[in-house]
Structures are given as C-alpha cells and as structure tokens.
Amino acid sequence: MKTRKILYADEGKILTNGEIYGKQIFLADGVSEYDFYEITEGEYEDIIAMQEEAANDI
C-alpha cells in the first residue's frame, strides 16, 4: 500500500515552492514537503497580477 503526502495551507495562506501554488498539495513520489512554504493570499494575488501583466505585455 502506498500513501501520498498532502500539505494543507493554513486559513488565509497559500502553499508554494516558488513555482506552483495551491491550498492543498498532493506531493509526488520523491518530492519533499520542505520545498514548500506558505505565503498570504494577498501575496499570492499580487504574484498572479504580476504574471497577468507580464502576459498582457506580450
């Protein structure tokens, strides 16, 4: 039987490893939970807004 590690973000927080973002992260085999940290939802929204602005500049 294999199990999968799941990371849960605290209320008002988003998990990230700098590239991907989520409120729950189901880790693949071999991926460490220590690669992930929490940011606030506000910080996440700022990041997304910057990404959209960069995309619209293309």
Added chain:
Amino acid sequence: MSVAAKLAQIAENEQKVYDAGENKGYTDGYEKGKSEGGDTEAAYEQGKADGKQAEYDAFWDAFQNYGEPKNYGYVFAYDAFTDETYNPKYPINCIYSQAMSGNYVFSYSKITNTKVAVICGANRTMTGTFANSKIETIPKFVVLETNAFTNTFQKCTALKNITIEGVVANNISFAESSLLSRESIESIINALSTTTSGNTVTISKIAKENAFTDEEWASLIATKPNWTISLA
C-alpha cells in the same frame, strides 16, 4: 402544354436554380437562385442554401489552409469572432514550425465552444492559448509529450468541459477553472504521463470538491504518483 411537359419544365427550372446557386457559389448566388426560381420557393431556398455552403467553404478553406497546420497565433482572440461567426470547418491545427502558432489563439475571446479539436504543434509551448476567454467547452485538446503549457488556461473561469487526447508531460494548470466537470478532471488526470517526474498539475479546489469525494479523488490520483497535484 401537357401536364407531363409542365412537370418537365418545372424540374428543368429547379435544376437551373440549383445549378446556378452551386456554380456561382458566392453571395450573388442567393439572388441568382431567387431570380431564376420562378414560382418555385423550394428552388429558391435550394439555391440560397447551396450558395451559402459554397461561400462558407470558400472562406474557411482559405482561412484554415484546407485543414493543414498553420499559425493560429491570436487568430480568434478578442472580438475577432463570436459564437455566431466562429464556425470552423477543420480542427485548429497549430503548426509545429512556428513558435507562436498556438499562442493566445482564443485569448480574451467570447467564443464559448471551440467546436473542433485544438491540436498542439510538436515541441510548441502553448502560451495563453485560451487565457481570459469565455470558453466553456473544448471538445478535444490534442497534446504531445513535447508540448509545454504556459498560462494556457489562465483565467479560464467559464471552462466546464475539456477532453484531452495524448500525453501531458509538463506542468499544466486549470487553477481558475472552478466549473470543470468530473469527466474533464478525469480526462486531465488520465492524460498525465506515467513516466515523467518533477511536474505539477493544478486543479481548482472548488472543481475537485464539487466532482469527487475524498475517496474517489484519492483513487483517481493514485494512478499518477509521479505527479504533484495542487488544488488552488
């Protein structure tokens, strides 16, 4: 004139109208059918239908390069087309040899259904292909292991139905697609490569919770232990 002769004349007139609409094949085909239809409403309607079909074929054959791969970058973006005017004859077949061929194809579009398959060109990064659109249904999204997906479905908040054909071997995100159906999420997960490592698929947490129990979800993603799955 005998009855038989009259019937023969009527049939001949109908054929003339049909031929006129078909042979002309453009906008004036409507008027041609109308003018030569005489008293036969059906002949007029046939000429009109044939002219309309020929006009449709002429436009979409040229616009879509008779279905051969082409550069579809930005082609249907913004207000270029609506659900009424967007009626492709062929799949959206993005050529492999031009870097922008699949970029922003439907970006900011109000089209709600791609109606035909969208085919990724080999080795292409599909950047913003459907980003910020109102698309609800993508009947078929044909992908290759060599395709990458950068903001492909960014802000696709209306997306409900997608069927993926092929293998997804790079990060892909449906973070804002909270209306995705169960079948669509299953299609996405089932399309994930079984051999790559270090990749992530992002699914809307709301979509997942609306579609699956925790047990069903665990069972589905257990098939792809090599993928990190993020619920956004």
